[in-house]
Amino acid sequence: MKDLIIQKYGGSSVSDIEKIKNVAKKIIQTKQEGKDVIVVVSAMGDTTDSLTEMAYAISERPKEREMDILLSTGEQISIALLAIAIHSMGYDVISLTGPQCGIVTSDRYNKARIDEIHTKRIRKELEQGKIVIVAGFQGINHKMDITTLGRGGSDTTAVALAAALKANLCQIYTDVDGIYTSDPRIVPNAKLIPSISYDEVLELASLGAKILHPRSIELADKYKVPLEVRSSFHHHKGTTIKEDAKMEKVFIRGISLDENIGKISVLEVPDKPGIAFQLFSSLASLDIHVDMIVQNVNRNGVNDISFTVSMDELQEAIEVAQKFAFKVNANKVIYDKAVAKLSVVGTGVLDNAEIASNFFESLFELGINIQMISTSEIKISCIIDKEKGKEALKYMYQKFNI
């Protein structure tokens, strides 16, 4: 049986006609190497943003179901154009929308989860020797309505297809060369990581490395799908993500900065058992991903609860927090958009007390106030003033000498 490769191309890789033709050539090259190829594509360039803008020019709160009908056209345009390009180069090809591809999701609009993939049609097309182009970011729910998968949706489509079809490799083509030890735009001497484990990249991604969405990495980890992140603009090898990469036991993998977050605090929440649970279960039921949580115990039988969410979920999260505050008779809800999260990631981070002390010392040396702290087995994160974020990242990168 032939090797099966899933390739995913992001919006910047197909942002104009020339780039689409270039991607078509890359795909054909893989086909010529004797492999079966399934390609997942995002919407061209800033199509999704333009469509979103139009919707918000009509309504402050566009209906979620209709947003999915609207946004799913972006990927549908890409798959058609890419298929037209490949066909014009003499190769047999077929494009499939999410619904056509059998990607069945939860009923939730805008942030649907993939429930299952009916692979019958995609297998049939592969058996006929066709290159299959699949629209990322979308599926169909049980009401037969189009759904979109939310942030990181196209990566998730690619990994889910790789898992369902037991692909040999899932390649994520993007506008960067791979995963770096820090953001190369801020830290010029950041280095490309050739090989990394799911866990480590998960921490780096959710911390703002912005290359792969945590959802897709979690899924890859669950089904042990080997991933490769590489540039769509040249042929250099990128970063391979797989289980055993962890064996290398690197102390510090990288340092990252996430500026795309907001902090919400609910002040003076009466201190009763299970009260925080009410807030976080309301958020979870709306698929709002809460990142860091800090609860300060006050003296007068009331707590302050603070948490962070990604910027695009901030508005919704504030509303949830306000309903909660009203219900439990808390004092008030405040929020802050001018925050950033700085994190150091690596398998050795928590084993090595020196790393933590260096981390906090650096912030002290820069006179940066730490608003929140959170740790996991392989990372330490702090919420700091957004204005100081880039300076802190650069300083720390030098300090740790990565």
Added chain:
Amino acid sequence: MKDLIIQKYGGSSVSDIEKIKNVAKKIIQTKQEGKDVIVVVSAMGDTTDSLTEMAYAISERPKEREMDILLSTGEQISIALLAIAIHSMGYDVISLTGPQCGIVTSDRYNKARIDEIHTKRIRKELEQGKIVIVAGFQGINHKMDITTLGRGGSDTTAVALAAALKANLCQIYTDVDGIYTSDPRIVPNAKLIPSISYDEVLELASLGAKILHPRSIELADKYKVPLEVRSSFHHHKGTTIKEDAKMEKVFIRGISLDENIGKISVLEVPDKPGIAFQLFSSLASLDIHVDMIVQNVNRNGVNDISFTVSMDELQEAIEVAQKFAFKVNANKVIYDKAVAKLSVVGTGVLDNAEIASNFFESLFELGINIQMISTSEIKISCIIDKEKGKEALKYMYQKFNI
């Protein structure tokens, strides 16, 4: 049971956000009058043209199946935005793509025919009191692929829905006030026709009145769907199209000019029985609509066969003609894009010899050469030099004193 109104809005009626909001208000007004409303929408403004341009920038011959995936996004964007607008005004609404709406078509891409409409979902949504917005121009074929209906597709969607659901009225909203006795842009004193029969409007439409595509009128005629053509920009009554309008027996309904045609001639075709049939059945099998046909008998056992097609089918028709010419050993194929069709339409046209003689006399007076002639029960058409078309139209309109 409530009255059911189908409203169709063309691309120029939804070409920007303000117009979409305006259309939303018109729809709500009908709903407020206590009627059930289904709305069929075209793609915004020149969306379809831009998408087509992109495809042709990639390939001279974009794959037909992929073109349908591509072009169907245009209407999908419109339905979502219109539904968002109606929802923001406080009304319950749902948008449905062609496939979601159960519009099942033939397998032919780019020019699919509607085979049947599964009305279950649309009925369910209506019963729940929703305004239903349907994407025009598209459906799904038996392979579960998206198809588009070709020219006049959105009108056809509206009429087919009206027929399937036995609607009380099908309103076609457009950028003109209704159907005129001639093209008001060329003949300034052309008059609005308040009421007209299917037959007459069919001749006017296929002759370049450009308001309604013949397909949709034929379908309306077949199922006796009452049509109304009116402007989406104001509240004036437009033109009603229904069966008994013919009873009025107007001699001349109008004069029209179609500049969007090309003429193809196959020269020196051997004169054998059934040979012309081969050519026209090949064209028909590709759904190329042939309009006028003229066959001249030569002396040496060979014929010249000339026919006209609409400009967008010219390229394909030339290729068919060339294959035919090669197969039957004809001399060559020539074509002419610089032609126009001038027609006089009305139930009295052929009953009244004076009309025909006036028609030909006018062309003679203007020194215009007649290249082809065709007649039906209610019209006379001539193919003439495109350059002379507008002049001839104006002159004849005065001559007939409509």
